[in-house]
Amino acid sequence: MNMDTLPFPVDELRSRDGARVLLSRHGAQVCSWRDAAGVERLYCSPLAQAGPGQAIRGGVPVIFPQFAGEGSLPKHGFARTQDWQLLASTVLADGSAQAHYRLSDSPATRAIWPQRFDAQLGIRFKGGELQLSLSIDNLGGTPFQFSCALHTYLRVQDLSGLRLSGLQHLAYRDSADGLRQRWQQEAELAIVGEVDRLYYATPRELILRDGATHLSLLQEGFNDSVVWNPGAGKAAALPDMPPDDWQKMLCVEAAQVGQPVQLAPGARWQGSQTLRVLR
Numbered sequence: 001m002n003m004d005t006l007p008f009p010v011d012e013l014r015s016r017d018g019a020r021v022l023l024s025r026h027g028a029q030v031c032s033w034r035d036a037a038g039v040e041r042l043y044c045s046p047l048a049q050a051g052p053g054q055a056i057r058g059g060v061p062v063i064f065p066q067f068a069g070e071g072s073l074p075k076h077g078f079a080r081t082q083d084w085q086l087l088a089s090t091v092l093a094d095g096s097a098q099a100h101y102r103l104s105d106s107p108a109t110r111a112i113w114p115q116r117f118d119a120q121l122g123i124r125f126k127g128g129e130l131q132l133s134l135s136i137d138n139l140g141g142t143p144f145q146f147s148c149a150l151h152t153y154l155r156v157q158d159l160s161g162l163r164l165s166g167l168q169h170l171a172y173r174d175s176a177d178g179l180r181q182r183w184q185q186e187a188e189l190a191i192v193g194e195v196d197r198l199y200y201a202t203p204r205e206l207i208l209r210d211g212a213t214h215l216s217l218l219q220e221g222f223n224d225s226v227v228w229n230p231g232a233g234k235a236a237a238l239p240d241m242p243p244d245d246w247q248k249m250l251c252v253e254a255a256q257v258g259q260p261v262q263l264a265p266g267a268r269w270q271g272s273q274t275l276r277v278l279r
Ligand SMILES: O=P(O)(O)OC[C@H]1O[C@H](O)[C@H](O)[C@@H](O)[C@@H]1O
Pocket: 055, 068, 075, 076, 175, 196, 197, 226, 227, 228, 251
């Protein structure tokens, strides 16, 4: 897809070395990350829309305060369908570009989730590295509970050949197979059709090998990781993604789902995901 012609407004940010990110205020969503070598690293569907109540299919959706259908809220919560406020964007002394977005409770959020909160997303990038930092503050007088994720859609060259390492010996919930609890024996995960797994207590770093490209996925604060690809069957049912595009993407999500966060009044939770091109 030509990212310069996304069918909704975006903010464009460039680092001094020429890396470029496109961000939508709808969802505070990174829709495109072109590294300093000019290579697009994220997948965004050419059919993505950003209308009221709609989530943009691709980039990095922010999932908050509910993951998937694990509660009474709309699927994946409301952060990805709300318009966030751009607080600041700047180029720092080291040449990296940075932006901050905020979403606070509003009559619309309180109508379905009666909590006072402040969510902030920080984006920072240069060279072959992109970092996303999410913080949640409880501004109310009582504790609240939430789950969250950075639902990163990575652009993939050769889905059948790619390998994800760092998940061996981890327990996971197989959402593509009746939520069964399993255990990964293989050193590397290969994608053969639909995959929808919630891995618990993942290590700080996963490595994705896609042909000659090696990508490091670092996470802090998030305990879990989700690996998702709809495969041919489920992709065909997605109205906002071309039927064959499941072969161009893999979601590797930094997530906090197995144990939702209990946040005391006045307290802050923080988590981050960093994508780093190793080669
Ligand atoms: O289609 P969406 O609402 O964006 O959800 C896309 C996917 O998100 C996560 O990765 C879940 O684990 C999947 O079960 C879900 O299908």
